[in-house]
Amino acid sequence: MQVKRFGVSLEEDILKSLDKYVKQKQFPNRSQAIRHLIRKNIVEEQWKGNNIVAGAVVLVYDHHKRELQTKSTRVQHDFHNLILSIQHVHLDHDNCLETIAVKGKAKELIKLANSLIAIKGIKHGKLVMSTII
Numbered sequence: 324m325q326v327k328r329f330g331v332s333l334e335e336d337i338l339k340s341l342d343k344y345v346k347q348k349q350f351p352n353r354s355q356a357i358r359h360l361i362r363k364n365i366v367e368e369q370w371k372g373n374n375i376v377a378g379a380v381v382l383v384y385d386h387h388k389r390e391l392q393t394k395s396t397r398v399q400h401d402f403h404n405l406i407l408s409i410q411h412v413h414l415d416h417d418n419c420l421e422t423i424a425v426k427g428k429a430k431e432l433i434k435l436a437n438s439l440i441a442i443k444g445i446k447h448g449k450l451v452m453s454t455i456i
Contacts, residue, residue: 331357366454370429377407378452380423380436383389388444396443399423402435409449418446 333341342387350356369376380386384391405427412420423439425432430454440448 385445391444
């Protein structure tokens with residue numbers, strides 16, 4: 324991929340904010356931070372447009388909660404066409420972490436994630452989506 328150079332004019336306060344962002348996120352330079360911010364914006368626009376995206380649903384839960392596994396499996400079967408793989412990790416005696424790799428239309432992934440996160444006993448859940456281009 325060829326890199327094109329161009330100039331950007333920013334107000335001083337925005338430049339200071341950019342430099343702070345570069346330092347906080349440990350980017351090697353401003354260009355990398357700007358690339359990241361542009362890609363992030365493009366991905367978020369793709370979610371709104373209901374494009375095909377890829378991502379992961381991350382869940383933390385107490386595996387002792389009654390019916391949680393059954394309900395989670397039922398939801399996963401309802402959305403089987405979106406699920407690529409599932410990784411299950413035991414964090415400690417009570418808690419598990421599940422990472423569900425997904426691909427499909429953004430609105431369907433959101434619906435899947437919301438259905439899983441809403442299950443009683445889920446301590447924390449989050450959907451992370453990214454473009455597939």
